[in-house]
Amino acid sequence: xxxxxxxxxxxxxxxxxxxxxxxxxxxxxxxxxxxxxxxxxxxxxxxxxxxxxxxxxxxxxxxxxxxxxxxxxxxxxxxxxxxxxxxxxxxxxxxxxxxxxxxxxxxxxxxxx
Amino acid sequence: xxxxxxxxxxxxxxxxxxxxxxxxxxxxxxxxxxxxxxxxxxxxxxxxxxxxxxxxxxxxxxxxxxxxxxxxxxxxxxxxxxxxxxxxxxxxxxxxxxxxxxxxxxxxxx
Numbered sequence: 001x002x003x004x005x006x007x008x009x010x011x012x013x014x015x016x017x018x019x020x021x022x023x024x025x026x027x028x029x030x031x032x033x034x035x036x037x038x039x040x041x042x043x044x045x046x047x048x049x050x051x052x053x054x055x056x057x058x059x060x061x062x063x064x065x066x067x068x069x070x071x072x073x074x075x076x077x078x079x080x081x082x083x084x085x086x087x088x089x090x091x092x093x094x095x096x097x098x099x100x101x102x103x104x105x106x107x108x109x110x111x112x113x
Numbered sequence: 114x115x116x117x118x119x120x121x122x123x124x125x126x127x128x129x130x131x132x133x134x135x136x137x138x139x140x141x142x143x144x145x146x147x148x149x150x151x152x153x154x155x156x157x158x159x160x161x162x163x164x165x166x167x168x169x170x171x172x173x174x175x176x177x178x179x180x181x182x183x184x185x186x187x188x189x190x191x192x193x194x195x196x197x198x199x200x201x202x203x204x205x206x207x208x209x210x211x212x213x214x215x216x217x218x219x220x221x222x223x
Contacts, residue, residue, distance in 0.1 A: 031210075033210055033211070042213055042214070042215045042216070043202070043204075043213040045209075045210050045211070045212075048210050056209075056210075091156065091157065093157075093211075098144055098206070099144035099145050099164065099165075099206065101145070101147055101159060101162040102147065102159070102204075102206075102211055103159065104149075104156050104157040104158075104159075105156060106155065106156040107155075107156050109154075
């Protein structure tokens, strides 16, 4: 298995632009998570899905952030419009079920200038 | 709300030393605890997963223990090597998805 695949690895964009991050979970994993990592706050959960349905999006910082999971093999995290304070590393993770451990992707390093 | 604390925040040791990293959590109602390794600029690699019913897990030179009632876990690294240098993250899963500590940054000096 190729693991959790995220794209792009790096993204540099100008303030105000739309940014879309992509994630392909491990096949057969029913749960998908989006986390954000910053030096100040560490790793924080943004949103998670179970069987493609969003379960908890209380970690999404603002309405500028949105996430979708149109099918079991693909999810997107969109920021529109982007701001410099959104600069961080965004990780996607998947899990086969509660209590069964998570596998993380390599992350997307986002820089908004 | 679950909170996870890791101490120390940073640790520097000479090669060959045995060392212990500590993790504590506030809510003992957990499914499991997972230790990860993160190299600079890289993703998270899972090291050990301890279910709430287990007391410890071992993988090679790594041994992780879990005391759920006291809200504590330790990661023991035997005979440390420069290649062990990384940030080690502890995370717990309970009624909410994984909650992470801030990590311990380990440097093993040759």
